[in-house]
Amino acid sequence: MNAESIKVTKPKTKNFSFVDSIRCISMIGIIIEHCGVVSPNHYSRQFENIIESCIIQSFKFSTIAFFLIGGFLINHKFDEYTPFQYLKNRFKKTIGPWLFWIFILIMLGILDRFIAHSRGSAMGLVGSNFFLYLYETFTQLVLISPYWFILNFLICITVLLLFKKYLYNVWFGVALALFSLFYSLNIYEGWIATTHTTAIFGFIFYLWLGVYFNEYYDKVMGMIKAASWFIIITLALVSFCLAVGESTYLNSIGIKDAYNTLRLSNIIYSLIMFVLLLKVGSLNWLQRNLRPRETTFGIYLIHVIIIGRGLPLIFQPLELNFLEFNVWQNTGILLFRFLVVYSISFFLTKAIGKTKMKWMVGN
Structure with missing residues (x-):
C-alpha cells in the first residue's frame, strides 16, 4: 500500500474561546460590585433604591x-x-x-x-x-x-x-x-x-x-x-426583574443581606445570563485587548488592595459625603472607581507577568 495514500485524520479541536470572554465579563462584574460607595437601600426615595437595585443586580450573575x-x-x-x-x-x-x-x-x-x-x-x-x-x-x-x-x-x-x-x-x-x-x-x-x-x-x-x-x-x-x-x-429580562423584586422585598422586611448571591431569583438570573453569554460566544476584541487568560487571577488579587488602600488616597482628601449624593451621582462615582481599580490592577498584572516575579499573579 502506498504510504502517501494514507491520510491521518486529527481529531477536531473544540473551540472554547468563549471561556475567556465570560471570565473577563465576570471579573468586571465582581470588581464593579466591590466598588460600591454606599450601603444598599439607604436612599429616602423608593425610586432611587430601585434604580440602585437594578445597578447592583446587573452584574450579580458574575x-x-x-x-x-x-x-x-x-x-x-x-x-x-x-x-x-x-x-x-x-x-x-x-x-x-x-x-x-x-x-x-x-x-x-x-x-x-x-x-x-x-x-x-x-x-x-x-x-x-x-x-x-x-x-x-x-x-x-x-x-x-x-x-x-x-x-x-x-x-x-x-x-x-x-x-x-x-x-x-x-x-x-x-x-x-x-x-x-x-x-x-x-x-x-x-x-x-x-x-x-x-x-x-x-x-x-x-x-x-x-x-x-x-x-x-x-x-x-x-x-x-x-x-x-x-x-x-x-x-434574562424577566429573571432580572424578579431578582430586583426579591431584593426590594428583602429590603422592605429588614433583611440585611438583601443582595445575597444565593437568592433563588439571582440563581435563576445567573444561569440564564450564563446561557445568554454562551449564545453570544467569543468576543475577540475583548480577549485581544484585556487578555483575560493571563490577567484575571492577578486582577482579582490586586484589586482588593487598590480598593482598600489606593482609593482612600484619592477620595479621603476630597471629603465627599456619599450619603448626601443622589443615586445618579453615586453611580457615576462607582463607575469612576471601577475604571481606576480595573485599570491599575490590569496594568500591574501585565507588568508583573513580564518579570521573573510572574508567579505573584499566578503565571
Missing part, C-alpha cells in the same frame, strides 16, 4: 458564572491528573500568590498605623499586641474579604475530587443543588449567619454544573444554538 466557568475548565484535568497531583498543582499556582498579596495588605495596614502614630494617633492593637493584630487581620482577610472566595473555590474543587466517582451522577448534582437551596431559604429564615463565609458549600453545585456542562458540551451548545435570541433575552 460569581456564579465564574464558578461555572471554573468547573468547565477543570473537567478534563480531573481525567489527566490524580486528585493529589491536581490539588498540588492548583495549590502551587493559587495559594502562593494568594498568601503573598494577603501579606502585602497586612504590611500596608501596619505601615498605615505607624504613619498615623507619627502624626499623633495611637498605635492601637499593633502596638499593644502585635501577634494578636496579625492573627485578627489575617483571619479577617481570609474569611471576610473578597480573598475568601479563593479559598472557597479550592474547597469546592477538593470536595468534587473527593467524590470524583460520582462526578457525572445527576443525583450527586441534585444533592449539591440542595445545599445551594438551603442558603437561599436561609436568607429568609436566618438559621445561620448569611455572610458568604458560612456559604462554604453553597457554590459547589455551580462548579459541578460547569464540569457536567463540559462533559455534555455538544448537546448543551446544540440546544443553546437552537434556542431563539428572543426567548433567551426575554427570560
Whole structure:
C-alpha cells in the first residue's frame, strides 16, 4: 500500500474561546460590585433604591458564572491528573500568590498605623499586641474579604475530587443543588449567619454544573444554538426583574443581606445570563485587548488592595459625603472607581507577568 495514500485524520479541536470572554465579563462584574460607595437601600426615595437595585443586580450573575466557568475548565484535568497531583498543582499556582498579596495588605495596614502614630494617633492593637493584630487581620482577610472566595473555590474543587466517582451522577448534582437551596431559604429564615463565609458549600453545585456542562458540551451548545435570541433575552429580562423584586422585598422586611448571591431569583438570573453569554460566544476584541487568560487571577488579587488602600488616597482628601449624593451621582462615582481599580490592577498584572516575579499573579 502506498504510504502517501494514507491520510491521518486529527481529531477536531473544540473551540472554547468563549471561556475567556465570560471570565473577563465576570471579573468586571465582581470588581464593579466591590466598588460600591454606599450601603444598599439607604436612599429616602423608593425610586432611587430601585434604580440602585437594578445597578447592583446587573452584574450579580458574575460569581456564579465564574464558578461555572471554573468547573468547565477543570473537567478534563480531573481525567489527566490524580486528585493529589491536581490539588498540588492548583495549590502551587493559587495559594502562593494568594498568601503573598494577603501579606502585602497586612504590611500596608501596619505601615498605615505607624504613619498615623507619627502624626499623633495611637498605635492601637499593633502596638499593644502585635501577634494578636496579625492573627485578627489575617483571619479577617481570609474569611471576610473578597480573598475568601479563593479559598472557597479550592474547597469546592477538593470536595468534587473527593467524590470524583460520582462526578457525572445527576443525583450527586441534585444533592449539591440542595445545599445551594438551603442558603437561599436561609436568607429568609436566618438559621445561620448569611455572610458568604458560612456559604462554604453553597457554590459547589455551580462548579459541578460547569464540569457536567463540559462533559455534555455538544448537546448543551446544540440546544443553546437552537434556542431563539428572543426567548433567551426575554427570560434574562424577566429573571432580572424578579431578582430586583426579591431584593426590594428583602429590603422592605429588614433583611440585611438583601443582595445575597444565593437568592433563588439571582440563581435563576445567573444561569440564564450564563446561557445568554454562551449564545453570544467569543468576543475577540475583548480577549485581544484585556487578555483575560493571563490577567484575571492577578486582577482579582490586586484589586482588593487598590480598593482598600489606593482609593482612600484619592477620595479621603476630597471629603465627599456619599450619603448626601443622589443615586445618579453615586453611580457615576462607582463607575469612576471601577475604571481606576480595573485599570491599575490590569496594568500591574501585565507588568508583573513580564518579570521573573510572574508567579505573584499566578503565571
